[in-house]
Amino acid sequence: MKKILRHIALFTFALFLASCQSSGESDDVTNSEASQLTDSEPFSAAYVENSEGEASRSLISPPEAEETDDRIESSRVNAITRSVEKGSGAVVSIMATEPIRQQDPTRDEFFRFFFGDQFPKENSSMGSGFIISEDGLVVTNQHVVGKDPSEIMISMGDGSTFEADLVGFDELTDIALIRIQSDQTFPYLTFTDSDSVIVGEWSIALGNPFGLFDDGRPSVTVGVVSAKNRDFRANPNNPRVFIDMIQTDAAINRGNSGGPLLNSNGEVIGMNTFIYTGGTSAGFVGLSFAIPSNRIEKIISQLLTSGVVMLDYDPGMEFTSMTEQLIYRYRLPYVQGLLVTSVNKNGPAFECGILPGDVIVRIGDERVMSEMHAWALLRDYDVGDEMQVELLREGDLYQTEMMLRQKVKDNSSNPSNN
Structure with missing residues (x-):
């Protein structure tokens, strides 16, 4: 019995050695073939999926690798990038200078003689805006340009600068309309019906946050429309009243004011105006608000006609x-x-x-x-x-x-x- 078991063990061991030799020969052939491929034709390695969805390493020839790169590159282009590309050229940075008319009543010639005129005579503010016509009409917030600016400078995305005139403003809705002093044609954005905005759709905010960038090219923040028709109860000490505002979680910071809020088609659904911090901080906490496009269009049509906003009826x-x-x-x-x-x-x-x-x-x-x-x-x-x-x-x-x-x-x- 022991002899039989010994013979079986020897026979099994012999089979094991034979299989190892066969495997080595196969590996030698594979490595040789791979060596020939390497010498004769360059290749690239990539991970591909089989019919069962499992990833495996495979050799891809150069044309297939280029096709893969093209597919990856094309996948980076989406509705958001197309909207940004469409809208960026019409977004401008605005610098407005307004004289300070209020004087310190305690100052007289005696103090002015010894201490000089140390108080500033002008106040400068910076914000964003967007062009709405090829002849250079620009919409922005009224608080960006003030009530009586002595100078308004517009910076385009290509680095060019222009002077602009104030056409009119409405402090109540915080909307202002200005015109670029130039005979050239400009890229411009179009409005869409803000009543048709869908809660949950993409919202893209463009502007120059904090006035950080001198090149004029806008920064982009992306979010969704969080809510519509948000009202902010009027503060008797604040002349502005915000009704039917669009809420978004796209970050809107100081300097973004007056910039456009776009949908995924590159159309204006609103104008970035302010953020709500809830008293917790002075920065963005996820609550940004934009004036709806329908209200903007209604106001600027009156500003173009008469320079002021008036009711077309009398309540009596x-x-x-x-x-x-x-x-x-x-x-x-x-x-x-x-x-x-x-x-x-x-x-x-x-x-x-x-x-x-x-x-x-x-x-x-x-x-x-x-x-x-x-x-x-x-x-x-x-x-x-x-x-x-x-x-x-x-x-x-x-x-x-x-x-x-x-x-x-x-x-x-x-x-x-x-």
């Missing part, structure tokens, strides 16, 4: 913000809203039943916070629209509907009713 009444002084003086309800101070007897307000002393608390679907807020809400209406108004009178709540029409001259003998 005058009003003021509710204050504690008015509440205590006239024993009014303690609410936020508008106190109607006068009513035109030939106007829409009188026709729908509004009287002096009424307190307007709601216009449309919006709760009225202040006089500035009310004017911002009124701009969303046009001649021929019906505007819902909710008001308080002697403690009772009433609702009425105002039909808006163009102003009719008041022939009343009472000069206060106009």
